[in-house]
Amino acid sequence: MTMISTVAPDKQTITAFFTDLQDRICEALEAADGGGRFHEDRWERTEGGGGRTRIFQQGNVIEKGGVLFSAVHGPASESVMKQMKEEGQTAEFYATGVSIVLHPRSPMVPIIHMNVRYFELSTGDCWFGGGIDLTPHYVVEDDARWFHRYLKDACDRHDSTYYDTYKTWADDYFFVRHRNETRGIGGIFFDYLRPSEAHSKEALFQFVQEVGNSFAPIYTHFMRQNQALPYGEREKQWQLLRRGRYVEFNLVWDRGTKFGLETNGRTESILMSMPPQADWTYNYQPEPGSQEAHTLNLLKKGVDWLGK
């Protein structure tokens, strides 16, 4: 799917890639799941644009999740203009992207999140953002290394500095501050990637395509590899507690979620990231030496997964 062209990709080209990416990812997930089907809600935004929210419920492997596409536009808010240091100016914005969160049935399969997005202002300013990060209920070093290796290889095909920079960014972003733990084993996270002398718009778009295209191979690998691993009541209970932490991160710290809920976004699309079920136990402490304690010990910033 790498696109070669000599002109900078316009918003139509980028949008077309994202709609196609949503289609391809949904197909790949349905095939790997072998059970559930995506249910689609198309919605329109009063101020301009809309989206296709696709929700998966009651699959064999995936218990609940969403693969969302949206492309919205309208007058840029004052806060956006301020953030872009163009205070006092007025402009139109255009924003499009694909967002995914999948909660598997089995505690042995990780939760995954992916986002790729493009934003432009009628002032001429434009940038890409996105990333993929993994939240295993139980951290397994071999799986973590495989995941980070896949991302590093994808990054290295575009810029040898990308992986380190965006891996650190993910560690910092997906951090549950009030628990002093990372949400999972991180991955890559990037934002405000603007065309520059070093990276043309076409080059940035190729990188974002690579990230988007990495999602299905990565997650279907874990679906296939881990779905048959045995587990019992104890692992299920731990999964529910970890999902509680996922809820805490998304509702307290995730800027995208907060922004969406505070600016009258489509609530049901934003909160597709919520797990089907989550538990809270006061002051739960895993037994020393247990797999649960091992996982907690690894939910730290700055772990060198490739060296594990």
Next chain:
Amino acid sequence: MTMISTVAPDKQTITAFFTDLQDRICEALEAADGGGRFHEDRWERTEGGGGRTRIFQQGNVIEKGGVLFSAVHGPASESVMKQMKEEGQTAEFYATGVSIVLHPRSPMVPIIHMNVRYFELSTGDCWFGGGIDLTPHYVVEDDARWFHRYLKDACDRHDSTYYDTYKTWADDYFFVRHRNETRGIGGIFFDYLRPSEAHSKEALFQFVQEVGNSFAPIYTHFMRQNQALPYGEREKQWQLLRRGRYVEFNLVWDRGTKFGLETNGRTESILMSMPPQADWTYNYQPEPGSQEAHTLNLLKKGVDWLGK
């Protein structure tokens, strides 16, 4: 427990009332539950003060909840001084209070929240805050009327304007904006009650004592009255969805929770408000005419429960 005195109550007197209130409420809840017992964690705050966090888990009626007392002090933060319009000044603060959230086992018993608090600055400024609000999984008009009547009578013994003002404040505060629904049937909420010509510090303290003392009779009434009501899988499922909304309100909109988590408060105490378990279902719509739809129709601001 109404205290009569001719001098303004000092922080020691107020703190002593709150510790005693915590004791009395815990005793009343244990007696009404007939099963579970409170587990106490005493904690200290590095910067000054501490608390007694009492957690109830696995009771007969109460599935999970907490009755928390704290009294903390130290240098007032810049943001507090700014809020108090004393920017640039430095001062010491003292804050004490009791906070309660109880999640019952049965969907027929309501979730309840209560808070009473006192804050003072070494500049001489001081104020009370607090309130009680009820979140029934199923709204029953008779119960709602009884609850609001109890609160109105308590308010009326102090000021005939309190109930209307603080009922409206509760409607506005306990509002899940991204769902366009109130968290429950409200109650009363008040803050920044400062001594004035109309209300001496002693009079405000008497009102806060009345609110605190109302908690046990109100909630044990619902525990006793509703615990034996029959329910099935459908009601349990609805309870889990409503608990999801409770989580959303507390993590996204509740200023106390956000402030605590962002300022390095004791996470396990703050998040005692989380339910034992919560569910999320994408775009759940209750059947028209069902009890669930009836409840949703009543989760609005401005309902005159006394006239129902």
